[in-house]
Amino acid sequence: MNTNDILIIDCLQYVNWNRELFKEAKRGGLNVIHVTIAYWENRKEVIQNIDNWNKHFTEHADLIMPIRSAEDIQVAQDNNKIGIIFGFQNCSPVEDDVRLIEEMHHLGARIMQLSYNNQSLLATGCYEERDSGITRFGKVAIKEMNRLGMIIDMSHSAEHSTLQAIEISTRPIAITHANPTTFHAALRNKSNDVLKNLSQSKGMLGVSLYPFHLAKGSDCTLEEFCNMIYDTAEFMGIDRIGIGSDLCLNWDYTVLEWMRSGRWALTPDFGEGNAEQPTWPKQPDWFKNNLGFQNLIDGLQAVSFSDQDIEKIMGKNWLNFFLSSFPPMPNKDS
Amino acid sequence: MNTNDILIIDCLQYVNWNRELFKEAKRGGLNVIHVTIAYWENRKEVIQNIDNWNKHFTEHADLIMPIRSAEDIQVAQDNNKIGIIFGFQNCSPVEDDVRLIEEMHHLGARIMQLSYNNQSLLATGCYEERDSGITRFGKVAIKEMNRLGMIIDMSHSAEHSTLQAIEISTRPIAITHANPTTFHAALRNKSNDVLKNLSQSKGMLGVSLYPFHLAKGSDCTLEEFCNMIYDTAEFMGIDRIGIGSDLCLNWDYTVLEWMRSGRWALTPDFGEGNAEQPTWPKQPDWFKNNLGFQNLIDGLQAVSFSDQDIEKIMGKNWLNFFLSSFPPMPNKDS
Numbered sequence: 001m002n003t004n005d006i007l008i009i010d011c012l013q014y015v016n017w018n019r020e021l022f023k024e025a026k027r028g029g030l031n032v033i034h035v036t037i038a039y040w041e042n043r044k045e046v047i048q049n050i051d052n053w054n055k056h057f058t059e060h061a062d063l064i065m066p067i068r069s070a071e072d073i074q075v076a077q078d079n080n081k082i083g084i085i086f087g088f089q090n091c092s093p094v095e096d097d098v099r100l101i102e103e104m105h106h107l108g109a110r111i112m113q114l115s116y117n118n119q120s121l122l123a124t125g126c127y128e129e130r131d132s133g134i135t136r137f138g139k140v141a142i143k144e145m146n147r148l149g150m151i152i153d154m155s156h157s158a159e160h161s162t163l164q165a166i167e168i169s170t171r172p173i174a175i176t177h178a179n180p181t182t183f184h185a186a187l188r189n190k191s192n193d194v195l196k197n198l199s200q201s202k203g204m205l206g207v208s209l210y211p212f213h214l215a216k217g218s219d220c221t222l223e224e225f226c227n228m229i230y231d232t233a234e235f236m237g238i239d240r241i242g243i244g245s246d247l248c249l250n251w252d253y254t255v256l257e258w259m260r261s262g263r264w265a266l267t268p269d270f271g272e273g274n275a276e277q278p279t280w281p282k283q284p285d286w287f288k289n290n291l292g293f294q295n296l297i298d299g300l301q302a303v304s305f306s307d308q309d310i311e312k313i314m315g316k317n318w319l320n321f322f323l324s325s326f327p328p329m330p331n332k333d334s
Numbered sequence: 335m336n337t338n339d340i341l342i343i344d345c346l347q348y349v350n351w352n353r354e355l356f357k358e359a360k361r362g363g364l365n366v367i368h369v370t371i372a373y374w375e376n377r378k379e380v381i382q383n384i385d386n387w388n389k390h391f392t393e394h395a396d397l398i399m400p401i402r403s404a405e406d407i408q409v410a411q412d413n414n415k416i417g418i419i420f421g422f423q424n425c426s427p428v429e430d431d432v433r434l435i436e437e438m439h440h441l442g443a444r445i446m447q448l449s450y451n452n453q454s455l456l457a458t459g460c461y462e463e464r465d466s467g468i469t470r471f472g473k474v475a476i477k478e479m480n481r482l483g484m485i486i487d488m489s490h491s492a493e494h495s496t497l498q499a500i501e502i503s504t505r506p507i508a509i510t511h512a513n514p515t516t517f518h519a520a521l522r523n524k525s526n527d528v529l530k531n532l533s534q535s536k537g538m539l540g541v542s543l544y545p546f547h548l549a550k551g552s553d554c555t556l557e558e559f560c561n562m563i564y565d566t567a568e569f570m571g572i573d574r575i576g577i578g579s580d581l582c583l584n585w586d587y588t589v590l591e592w593m594r595s596g597r598w599a600l601t602p603d604f605g606e607g608n609a610e611q612p613t614w615p616k617q618p619d620w621f622k623n624n625l626g627f628q629n630l631i632d633g634l635q636a637v638s639f640s641d642q643d644i645e646k647i648m649g650k651n652w653l654n655f656f657l658s659s660f661p662p663m664p665n666k667d668s
Contacts, residue, residue, distance in 0.1 A: 040430060096374060096426060097597035119455060119469035121598070130494075132466035135453035137598035144600065160464075263431035264455070264471035266478065 001307055003029025003294050007077070007315035010243050010293075011206040012036065012087070012155075012177040016250035017056060021290075022063040022082065028290035030082050031315060032073055034111055034176060034244070038088040040262035043100055046093035050086070050107050057084075066108055070322040085322075087111035087176070089156060091122045091141065098137065101144045110326060111151040111176065114138060114165060115158070117271065118264065123154070123161035126187045127271075131158040134168055146170050149328045151321075155188075155206075155244070162194050171325060172202040177244030179208050180235075183228040184215040188272065192235065199236035204321045206244020207232065209292075211281035212272035213246070218282040225284075226299035229313065238309050242318040243296070249289060253279050335641055337363025337627050341411070341649035344577050344627075345540040346370065346421070346489075346511040350584035351390060355624075356397040356416065362624035364416050365649060366407055368445055368510060368578070372422040374596035377434055380427035384420070384441050391418075400442055404656040419656075421445035421510070423490065425456045425475065432471070435478045444660060445485040445510065448472060448499060449492075451605065452598065457488070457495035460521045461605075465492040468502055480504050483662045485655075489522075489540075489578070496528050505659060506536040511578030513542050514569075517562040518549040522606065526569070533570035538655045540578020541566065543626075545615035546606035547580070552616040559618075560633035563647065572643050576652040577630070583623060587613050 009032040015021055017035075025033065037049045057066055065076050067083040076083035086108045093109070094100040104112070114123035114134070122138035124131040134142065142165065145152055152173040154162040165173055175198060181189040190198075190205070198205060207229055214220035215228070233241050256279065260271035270278055286295040293314070300310045343366040349355055351369075359367065371383045391400055399410050401417040410417035420442045427443070428434040438446070448457035448468070456472035458465040468476065476499065479486055486507040488496040499507055509532060515523040524532075524539070532539060541563055548554035549562070567575050590613065594605035604612055620629040627648070634644045 124466050130466040132458050132464040140600055266474055
């Protein structure tokens with residue numbers, strides 16, 4: 001099975017994009033990429049990032065196009081372009097104002113994490129000691145995201161907050177990029193309790209290829225990774241799994257520092273790394289960039305997934321999830 | 335004993351000030367007032383509020399002056415002016431940036447609450463269901479406030495966050511306006527556990543005259559209120575208590591709506607009130623405005639406080655607390 005034969009959706013990348021990298025992603029067979037446009041950015045800063053993306057859409061109109069509805073994914077495929085979905089890894093662009101959720105939706109944001117590692121105004125992050133769960137503002141925000149059709153993403157959130165988001169949200173939520181803690185016990189990975197509740201509520205897990213989320217880190221083998229997918233599919237159901245590679249490309253260390261320390265730390269926070277090895281981790285040899293998706297398909301075949309299941313994991317499950325998640329909620333009065 | 339004979343410090347008021355109200359406060363014998371200049375205001379908005387205060391300082395220079403150090407309090411007394419201390423009831427002016435704490439200190443802020451009813455980026459508020467305690471950012475912020483000499487105020491914070499702030503802060507903290515829950519069981523009042531830890535760490539409690547913090551609300555008698563002060567002084571020690579009247583004057587209901595709902599609620603939140611009686615509560619007859627301090631002194635005398643103790647409660651304790659709290663921490667290298 002070839003990357004060009006099937007729909008490939010990567011539900012998280014953070015890349016310093018340029019024409020060469022868009023072309024590489026096209027060669028790699030990508031159809032849709034959920035791109036991160038905020039870690040700690042406030043409203044003004046994220047609008048600047050969106051302006052930069054709009055420039056990309058103009059300059060590279062032959063390669064990429066924005067996805068604002070699930071139907072746009074078909075348009076992108078028909079036109080042989082990569083569809084780009086805007087997502088926030090934090091609720092920082094919304095600042096303290098629930099009405100900014102709708103503004104951000106108008107500007108194209110379709111996925112938002114409620115917290116990024118730290119406590120946010122909406123939920124607790126996975127690196128905090130204690131977890132206050134979904135806050136008063138968080139409950140209002142979830143309702144608003146449900147109404148608009150903005151996907152709630154709990155990838156970097158803490159356990160109780162995540163369980164509560166699943167419970168409170170009237171629409172299924174996503175963990176766009178993380179792995180089970182049974183595969184690798186990292187604060188960023190997810191317990192069986194979370195994965196069970198996620199799957200029972202028809203939510204989605206995107207499995208991550210970021211080395212800190214992998215057993216043996218950069219040395220994790222393709223077979224080990226695909227076996228993890230197999231086990232997780234057994235546990236959650238084959239329809240609940242997709243790819244959220246967390247592929248980070250072409251950034252220098254200052255960007256990683258921003259991701260880790262934002263404006264809240266006075267001395268560097270090393271996040272998943274440490275003072276001895278502060279910089280970007282090395283990707284596994286079999287997934288260095290957007291050309292690695294063929295290896296993933298081959299690896300999934302090798303652990304005896306059917307072609308049909310591979311299609312689901314590589315893109316169809318995310319497509320179905322977007323088809324039900326992106327439409328706004330019908331008006332109660334209509 | 336007369337209000338004019340002793341130092342009177344009110345460690346929280348929120349008043350829509352004008353010349354008449356400054357004059358009334360002077361007639362009432364006030365020497366120092368900690369005024370609220372932020373509930374949900376962000377950096378830009380709080381700077382606007384400070385600009386408005388600077389206008390007050392110019393226009394009413396015969397009545398008021400800013401307090402930037404505890405020594406300024408003596409200057410204010412010598413010049414027969416009311417000293418004004420800027421305080422934030424929330425960390426919203428600091429946004430997500432620890433360096434804004436120093437900026438706000440430069441602009442005159444000397445007291446900051448870590449959270450206002452809701453979860454903030456630093457700590458949990460008293461109306462949240464669960465309490466994540468002092469967050470990762472909160473720990474950095476406390477260190478920075480300790481360094482600069484900005485008082486940590488936990489009046490509207492949740493229990494565990496408050497206990498943790500007392501523990502983490504290397505300098506005593508304040509609860510500028512609240513009463514014991516043993517007097518009136520409101521979410522905004524404080525448990526004996528909090529009051530014990532506050533007092534053992536040489537922190538300060540300002541007792542509140544806001545009706546929602548009072549037993550029997552607006553009908554609370556002067557005697558009941560002064561008996562509460564007596565019991566609290568027994569429990570915490572006479573040096574640990576002052577006044578934080580929470581006197582709110584001359585605002586319409588839209589301001590109360592802002593205080594309660596900020597920008598986070600889509601439907602009104604009624605805070606300490608309720609949908610049936612949403613508006614400002616009626617002050618007790620014996621404390622309607624800044625002329626009520628003489629009644630307080632009389633009431634304290636009636637429950638048999640000594641003159642010396644009354645002086646402490648009415649102002650000296652806050653003065654001593656400010657004298658040790660406002661100076662910056664000595665540089666470690668010097």
